[in-house]
Amino acid sequence: MGTRYIWFIAPAVIVTVAIIIFPWMFTIYMSLHDWQVTGARTFIGLDNYVSAFADRRFIAAIWRTGLYAVFSVTLPVILGTAAATVFHHEFPLRGLLRGIFIMPMMATPVAVALVWAMMFHPQLGVLNYLLKSVGLPPSLWVYSPNTVLPALAMVETWQWTPLVMLIVLGGLATLPVEPYESARIDGAQPWQTFVYITLPLVMPVILVAVVLRTIDALKAFDLIFTITQGGPGTASETLNIYLYLKAFSFYQIGQASAIVVIFFVMIVALSLGALALRERTRWT
Amino acid sequence: MDVMQAVGPSVAPLRSLSPWPRLRAQARRGLILGVAVFILVMPALFVFLWMLSLALKPDVENTAYPPIFIPRSPTLDSFRQILDGSPIGRYTMNSAVVAGGSTLIALILGVPAGYGIAKSQQRGMLGFVLIARMTPALSYLIPWFIMFRAIGLNNTLTALVITHLVIGLPVVIWVMVGFFDGLPRDLEEAAAVDGASPWQAFWHVALPLGRPGIVVASLLAFIFSWNNFIFAVVLAGRETRTLPVLVFNTLTFERLAFGPLAAAAILVTLPVLIVTVLVQRQIVVGMTAGAVKS
Numbered sequence: 001m002g003t004r005y006i007w008f009i010a011p012a013v014i015v016t017v018a019i020i021i022f023p024w025m026f027t028i029y030m031s032l033h034d035w036q037v038t039g040a041r042t043f044i045g046l047d048n049y050v051s052a053f054a055d056r057r058f059i060a061a062i063w064r065t066g067l068y069a070v071f072s073v074t075l076p077v078i079l080g081t082a083a084a085t086v087f088h089h090e091f092p093l094r095g096l097l098r099g100i101f102i103m104p105m106m107a108t109p110v111a112v113a114l115v116w117a118m119m120f121h122p123q124l125g126v127l128n129y130l131l132k133s134v135g136l137p138p139s140l141w142v143y144s145p146n147t148v149l150p151a152l153a154m155v156e157t158w159q160w161t162p163l164v165m166l167i168v169l170g171g172l173a174t175l176p177v178e179p180y181e182s183a184r185i186d187g188a189q190p191w192q193t194f195v196y197i198t199l200p201l202v203m204p205v206i207l208v209a210v211v212l213r214t215i216d217a218l219k220a221f222d223l224i225f226t227i228t229q230g231g232p233g234t235a236s237e238t239l240n241i242y243l244y245l246k247a248f249s250f251y252q253i254g255q256a257s258a259i260v261v262i263f264f265v266m267i268v269a270l271s272l273g274a275l276a277l278r279e280r281t282r283w284t
Numbered sequence: 285m286d287v288m289q290a291v292g293p294s295v296a297p298l299r300s301l302s303p304w305p306r307l308r309a310q311a312r313r314g315l316i317l318g319v320a321v322f323i324l325v326m327p328a329l330f331v332f333l334w335m336l337s338l339a340l341k342p343d344v345e346n347t348a349y350p351p352i353f354i355p356r357s358p359t360l361d362s363f364r365q366i367l368d369g370s371p372i373g374r375y376t377m378n379s380a381v382v383a384g385g386s387t388l389i390a391l392i393l394g395v396p397a398g399y400g401i402a403k404s405q406q407r408g409m410l411g412f413v414l415i416a417r418m419t420p421a422l423s424y425l426i427p428w429f430i431m432f433r434a435i436g437l438n439n440t441l442t443a444l445v446i447t448h449l450v451i452g453l454p455v456v457i458w459v460m461v462g463f464f465d466g467l468p469r470d471l472e473e474a475a476a477v478d479g480a481s482p483w484q485a486f487w488h489v490a491l492p493l494g495r496p497g498i499v500v501a502s503l504l505a506f507i508f509s510w511n512n513f514i515f516a517v518v519l520a521g522r523e524t525r526t527l528p529v530l531v532f533n534t535l536t537f538e539r540l541a542f543g544p545l546a547a548a549a550i551l552v553t554l555p556v557l558i559v560t561v562l563v564q565r566q567i568v569v570g571m572t573a574g575a576v577k578s
Contacts, residue, residue, distance in 0.1 A: 004482050008400025009409065012393040012457065019449055020416055023427035030427065037430075086320045097325050099564030104328050106560040106567065108511040110528040111549035114535050115335045118542050126334060126351045158327055163571065170572035219420045222513045226532060243422050248518055253426060260423040267418050 027257045035254035048258035057234065058259065061242040064149060068238055069217040071153030072160070077210055079157065080164025081202075085194065087165065088172045102162040109159070113226035116155045117142070120227070142228050145235035152236055155223055160216065164209040171205030172198070207278040211271055218267055239263055332557070338546035339363065346542040362543035366551060372530060378441060379526040382516075383509035385445040390452030390505050395498060398460025399486050410461065413454045421514050424450060429518055439521025447515045452505035459504065459570050463497030464490060500570035503563060507556050527552045 031048050035041045052058050087098055104112065119127045120141035128138040141151040179197045188196075221240045224230065230237035230245070237245075243263065247256035338346055340358040366372060401409045428447055429438070437443040467490065475485040513528040520529065534541075534548045560567060 005400035012397035099561035108553040111553040
């Protein structure tokens, strides 16, 4: 059975090897060299890795990436799950409203980042006006090192809550009916039904959303690069932004490659950890 | 199955024969639901309407305080400024060629692959697709940048089409595996009994049936390629930039020109938004394919 379909799969595999696997190998190779875009390249072993961990800016970028990821995983997962329970109901215009709700994740990231950048403007931006009109003090948003990461995570949440919603909504659609009938007979309150039946049943699906969100939050680039380019100063310089500067502003290809390898190992480790967690929830 | 409706209020009629408490409970539930939906849709609606408002207002209104929400003297000047004053025509062509070309190649490679994976149950291949999704785009970009430089492909649309396969191919394979998995097996088995080769069964039976899946896969692959920014930033030259790069460049040079900035943003993302709302059902199916099952 297996070999009959090999010619269906082979072309895609060959292309994948050429555009994904080979670049990885090449990255590892480059990470072991002192590699400038022009000029000599010399083999230096693990020196690039050693100097990466000695670089304060790199360590700071790791912490920032982690902080940014915590915000931009937790908020979309909570809000997306809540949104899914709402969209799981029947109501008029549901299709259209769901379409509007998922617009942020389909829209061109650079374009929406640009609109947010304008809304964040401390004097002319509409956000501070909205804060003021409900009696809250204005914020410097992305213009202050203290608020820039939460402000960016807010945009990320706005953009990616819909994806979590869609995934959890898909999970809700597959739930069995029986537990709900028993709950009704036992006279359970709606919130009890939600906490004790719905939530445990969709937990595996929510964890899929957590994994996807974690990967995407760690990889975030377009939003941060468009709105702050890592600033003010280096206050929003996450790993991806640091990596971009290293490779394409300073052209330190060898060092950047070492950081890519470290970054990738971190992402895979986190994803595998989350997937292991998911396997465990299946038994409970 | 409706979670909220399944519990609570439907017990009430047993205690009271009057329909009023039940209707009132229904009305209250409807109101809560309505408010919840409004709160959910508001942030998306606000940002996109604000984008439209900024693009249609003259400069004086855009810098007014308190902000003017509904344009008092709407104008298309900002759009005119972008259409006349920037190479948007060329960039649109570039975006269309790159997104169209990479989607087409992704379909040619990915639809048969999705079929093969679904039929032979080679689930390991899907892990491959997942890893491609996990990898930060920058980690491809550094080796590609070096390699394309070496073979003289930097600053060409060919380089962009090739690199955008990284976006399109996993999407196509992912959606198509989910789709072909759901097709009934009888038809192809009948074809096999009639002496059709796997290739003939694919071409004459599975492909026509798979058309809805192919539509979803191509839409998603095209949109994600159209939206992509980072590949073009690094690999494109002056002549081969795509639309997101144009938007980004407008930003850096005219930080405070709210109107033209918003107009550029709208021109780039409006086609995507229209498609999203029109085919939201299919997008929902495509985006959640696999996520729920696997």
